Amino acid sequence: xxxxxxxxxxxxxxxxxxxxxxxxxxxxxxxxxxxxxxxxxxxxxxxxxxxxxxxxxxxxxxxxxxxxxxxxxxxxxxxxxxxxxxxxxxxxxxxxxxxxxxxxxxxxxxxxxxxxxxxxxxxxxxxxxxxxxxxxxxxxxxxxxxxxxxxxxxxxxxxxxxxxxxxxxxxxxxxxxxxxxxxxxxxxxxxxxxxxxxxxxxxxxxxxxxx
Numbered sequence: 001x002x003x004x005x006x007x008x009x010x011x012x013x014x015x016x017x018x019x020x021x022x023x024x025x026x027x028x029x030x031x032x033x034x035x036x037x038x039x040x041x042x043x044x045x046x047x048x049x050x051x052x053x054x055x056x057x058x059x060x061x062x063x064x065x066x067x068x069x070x071x072x073x074x075x076x077x078x079x080x081x082x083x084x085x086x087x088x089x090x091x092x093x094x095x096x097x098x099x100x101x102x103x104x105x106x107x108x109x110x111x112x113x114x115x116x117x118x119x120x121x122x123x124x125x126x127x128x129x130x131x132x133x134x135x136x137x138x139x140x141x142x143x144x145x146x147x148x149x150x151x152x153x154x155x156x157x158x159x160x161x162x163x164x165x166x167x168x169x170x171x172x173x174x175x176x177x178x179x180x181x182x183x184x185x186x187x188x189x190x191x192x193x194x195x196x197x198x199x200x201x202x203x204x205x206x207x208x209x210x211x
C-alpha cells in the first residue's frame with residue numbers, strides 16, 4: 001500500500017486524513033505543518049514530520065501528497081510548487097460519498113463524506129468537495145475551488161479557479177462564476193457572477209471586490 005503526505009494539520013487536515021483512512025488506500029499518513037511541532041499526533045491519524053518547507057525532502061519517503069489547506073490561493077500556490085518538484089497527487093474519496101463512474105476527478109481533489117458528484121461532472125485539480133456538498137450533472141469545477149459543507153451546485157454550472165462557495169449556498173442550473181469569487185454562506189446564486197467579487201444573500205448580489 002501507498003504512503004500519503006498531507007500538507008496542513010489543522011481542522012481540515014484532520015478531516016482529509018480521516019477521509020483517507022476511511023478510504024483505506026494508504027498504509028501510512030504523515031503531515032507537514034508550519035504551526036504544529038514535529039512529532040505531534042494529529043487526531044490519531046499520523047504525526048507531524050516537520051514544516052512545509054521540508055516538502056522536497058519528504059517526497060522521497062511518500063508515494064502521494066494531498067494539500068489539506070482550506071484557503072484556495074494557498075492551496076493553489078502550494079500545488080504549483082509541489083508539481084514543479086515532481087510530486088504525485090492523491091485523489092481521496094470517502095467511502096460514503098457518491099461519485100459517478102462518468103464523472104472525472106482531478107489530481108489533488110478530496111470528496112468528503114456525504115458528498116455527491118454526478119454524471120458528466122468534471123472536477124479539476126486540488127478541489128475540495130466538502131461534507132455533504134453536491135455537484136450535479138455536467139458541471140465544470142476548475143482548480144482549487146472549495147465547495148463548503150452542504151453547498152449545492154445544480155447541473156451545467158461552471159465555476160472558475162479558486163472560487164469559494166460558502167456553507168449551505170446554492171447555485172442555479174447553468175450559472176457561470178468567475179475566478180477568485182467568494183459566495184457567502186446560505187447564498188442563492190440565480191445569475192452569473194463575475195470573477196474577483198464577493199456575493200451574498202438571497203438572491204446573491206455582489207457586495208464588494210475581493211481585490
